[in-house]
Amino acid sequence: MQTFRCQCGHKLFFGSTSCVSCDETVGLCPTCRNVTAWKSFEDGLWQCTNRACGQKLKLCQNRIDHKACNCAVAEDEVDQTLCHYCRLNQVIPDLSIDGNLVKWRRLEAAKRRALYGVESNGLPIGDPTRNDYLPLRFEFKEDAAEPVSTGHAGGLITINLKEADSVKREQTRVEFGEPQRTIVGHFRHELGHYYWDLLVEPAKLDAFRALFGNEQDPTYSQAQSDYYANGPKPNWQSQYISAYASMHPWEDFAESFAAYLDMTSIVSTAQSFPRISADVADGDFDAWLRTYREIGVMANEFNRDIGLLDLVPEIFNKSVTAKLRFMHDLSEIPVHSPAGVSSSSGS
Ligand SMILES: [Zn+2]
Ligand SMILES: [Zn+2]
Ligand SMILES: [Zn+2]
Numbered sequence: 600m601q602t603f604r605c606q607c608g609h610k611l612f613f614g615s616t617s618c619v620s621c622d623e624t625v626g627l628c629p630t631c632r633n634v635t636a637w638k639s640f641e642d643g644l645w646q647c648t649n650r651a652c653g654q655k656l657k658l659c660q661n662r663i664d665h666k667a668c669n670c671a672v673a674e675d676e677v678d679q680t681l682c683h684y685c686r687l688n689q690v691i692p693d694l695s696i697d698g699n700l701v702k703w704r705r706l707e708a709a710k711r712r713a714l715y716g717v718e719s720n721g722l723p724i725g726d727p728t729r730n731d732y733l734p735l736r737f738e739f740k741e742d743a744a745e746p747v748s749t750g751h752a753g754g755l756i757t758i759n760l761k762e763a764d765s766v767k768r769e770q771t772r773v774e775f776g777e778p779q780r781t782i783v784g785h786f787r788h789e790l791g792h793y794y795w796d797l798l799v800e801p802a803k804l805d806a807f808r809a810l811f812g813n814e815q816d817p818t819y820s821q822a823q824s825d826y827y828a829n830g831p832k833p834n835w836q837s838q839y840i841s842a843y844a845s846m847h848p849w850e851d852f853a854e855s856f857a858a859y860l861d862m863t864s865i866v867s868t869a870q871s872f873p874r875i876s877a878d879v880a881d882g883d884f885d886a887w888l889r890t891y892r893e894i895g896v897m898a899n900e901f902n903r904d905i906g907l908l909d910l911v912p913e914i915f916n917k918s919v920t921a922k923l924r925f926m927h928d929l930s931e932i933p934v935h936s937p938a939g940v941s942s943s944s945g946s
């Protein structure tokens with residue numbers, strides 16, 4: 600993801616809710632699609648400070664009540680209290696259960712990122728509050744008497760809440776031998792099934808079958824039981840983007856769709872960063888740190904695109920900077936031999 604600029608000049612990120620430099624309320628403006636500072640306006644409204652935009656905004660109710668969103672509703676959407684991402688939720692987790700709020704916030708952050716990506720690629724999102732074409736809806740559920748399967752059916756994307764638990768997610772990743780397993784990856788995959796229903800089946804079925812195979816033969820349930828009994832197709836690497844994609848043409852499409860969104864997201868991030876020169880003189884600590892921070896911001900955005908942890912998670916405040924400078928200066932301290940021991944080698 601590109602980074603954004605606050606009105607004070609400080610960097611803002613896709614998930615920012617306030618500016619760490621000027622303390623202004625910030626968020627994702629649904630009109631200009633930038634993360635911008637919002638000025639308090641009359642009647643509880645806010646105004647996007649992007650001069651080319653200036654949209655009057657209402658805070659999304661999920662932001663006010665749960666800090667689960669950083670987006671807003673445009674003023675003219677008078678009957679809406681939730682932003683266009685949050686209003687797609689049909690079921691949210693039971694927030695009276697300890698830990699669920701934190702997990703839900705993670706799901707929402709990944710959902711916003713995945714949806715922002717499909718919007719950036721010009722794909723439509725059916726809004727259930729507008730009686731739209733195949734409305735897109737989400738439900739976030741926990742295993743109870745019935746286990747919850749992450750999946751898609753008729754525009755409804757179900758995500759098992761345990762995918763927001765990083766320990767459980769890593770266990771599952773190892774169990775299934777996957778190279779990566781991320782929340783944003785789940786959203787992208789399930790959105791692939793949604794777009795198959797919305798766009799491919801009605802208009803491009805023949806072209807789909809020529810490339811991915813006939814989704815009727817074998818049936819999905821037959822393909823699924825074959826896959827879990829016998830594993831992926833032998834030599835799947837020669838034809839599929841992942842082992843799971845070899846299960847059935849629908850999964851092949853969803854896996855390929857997710858990979859396509861990964862690609863467009865990573866390449867857009869690369870476009871937004873000017874080339875970084877890592878040409879630093881040995882003794883110039885400030886240049887080293889400045890370059891490291893620039894690379895860190897860029898690499899973090901690449902990792903966030905895919906849903907991985909930040910490469911450089913640290914914040915280099917004054918105190919930390921002074922300590923790192925101390926390390927840098929260690930090489931300038933002459934080495935004193937302990938008493939009685941010669942520092943010359945070979946003694
Ligand atoms: Zn600021
Ligand atoms: Zn705006
Ligand atoms: Zn929202």
Ligand SMILES: [Zn+2]
Nearest residue numbers: 788792850853
């Ligand atoms: Zn799938």
